[in-house]
Amino acid sequence: MTERFIISGRLDGSLLPWIDGHARRIGVAVDFGPRSDSAMELRVDGPPALLDAMEMGCLLGPIDVWIEDIRREPV
Amino acid sequence: MSVTMQDHWYPVALASGLRRSARDTLLLGRAIRVALDDGGAPVVTAEGRALPVQVKFGHVWTTLGVPAGDVFDIPEADQPGRRLVEVGSVKVRCSPLRAVENFLDIAHFPFVHTDVLGSEPHTEVERYEVEIRDDVDEVWATKVKFFQPQAARSAQGGITTEYMYRVPGPTCSVLYKTCPPRPGEWDVITLFVQPLTETTCEVWPWMALFDDDSTMTEMIHFQQLIFLQDRSILENQLPALLxxxxGRExxxxxxxxxxxxxxxxxxxxxxxxxxxxxx
Incomplete structure (x- = not known):
């Protein structure tokens, strides 16, 4: 299953390498899409339960980043 | 002005347990003393400085900072017919935030409180709703449902229990759960945590229950049993801080x-x- 994660918040800082590492730890594939300091898109591919786990992990994220919201859309 | 952890209220003693001799303890790493004044009212001091004091839910509360208001409310506690249960305190070698987080962990019931608050194969946690209520600045979870073999001291046999969880302060949590003898009402079970240091805390559970059958001792023992099962897990969690x-979680x-x-x-x-x- 593939979904688009639209992440908004205060995203400057160490978010990209953190997402990359968390995705590898969980076992989902991630492609980075367009991004700014306040929004970014990801394509996340994996089983539904692991997509949920990816969302949960990202909602917390690294300490120097604040994720306000994650919207998920099917691709 | 931003509110810090120091500006929140914390439980530091059972009001009914205070004696003339002072209780020396810690709050957020600082030494405090809880005592009674000549008129029998509780006083709390830190390095000789008097701290604000409130007595609520049977406990003495204090703060090291400047609180925005009173100790939070639990309106159900004033309902007639409820029995207010002061469970006492348990010292735990864990982060005070870990103690609260464990209380909020629904999935651990069948594995830690086996055949009481959960049982296999009923391990699945159904979807529930979570929100941060900005108007009161509290975390709430609602529509939490879980099968429990013995949800309360008064429960006869297994039932699907519905829960609501509320976090009104950084180290306090209130659990509302289906009340077996009185459908439509919620039993209230709280976990008030006194943060001693970053890796130790004193936990003061307190309950407001509709239960006309159990003795006070039985209700206290039931809750102590549950919390002692949690304590062995809490004291072995890594990392010790929340x-x-x-990270690896x-x-x-x-x-x-x-x-x-x-x-x-x-x-x-x-x-x-x-x-x-x-x-």
Whole structure:
């Protein structure tokens, strides 16, 4: 299953390498899409339960980043 | 002005347990003394300075800072017919935030409180709703449902129990659960945590229950049994501090409430007892 994660918040800082590492730890594939300091898109591919786990992990994220919201859309 | 952890109220004693001899303890790493004045009213001091004091839910509460208001309310506690249960205190070698987070962890029931609050194969946590209520600045989880073999001291046989969880302060949590003898009402079970240091705390459970059958001792013993089962888990959790970056942890959908609690702590900078960067 593939979904688009639209992440908004205060995203400057160490978010990209953190997402990359968390995705590898969980076992989902991630492609980075367009991004700014306040929004970014990801394509996340994996089983539904692991997509949920990816969302949960990202909602917390690294300490120097604040994720306000994650919207998920099917691709 | 931003509110810090020091500005919150914390339980430091049972009002009914105070004696003329002072109780020396810690709050957020600082030495405090809880005593009675000549008129029998509780007083709390830190290095000789008198701290604000309130008595609520049978406990003495104090703060090291400047609180925005009174100790939070639990309106159900004033309902006629409820029995107010002062469970006492348990010292735990764990982060005070870990103690609260464990209380919020629904998925551990069948594995830690086997055949009481949960049982196999009923291990699945159904989807529930979580929100941070900005008007009161509290974390809430609602529509939590779980099968429990013995949900309360008064329960006869297994039932699907519905829960609501509420976090009104960084180290306090209130659980509302289906009340077996009185459908339509909620039993109230709280976990008030006194943060001693970043890795030790004193836990003061308190309950407001509709239960006309059990003795007070039986209700206290039931809750103590539950918490002592938790304590062995809490004291062996690694890392000892509550991570605000998931690190090696892989939270799942069932952990939504824990994630919301950690996000709330992170947003406010409530980090006494927290690990900020993954090890």
């Amino acid at each position: 991570p605000l970056d998931p 892989i939270p799942t959908r069932a952990d939504m409430l824990s994630i919301a609690y950690r996000r709330w702590l992170k947003r406010h900078g409530y980090t006494f007892g927290a690990q900020l960067v993954a090890a």
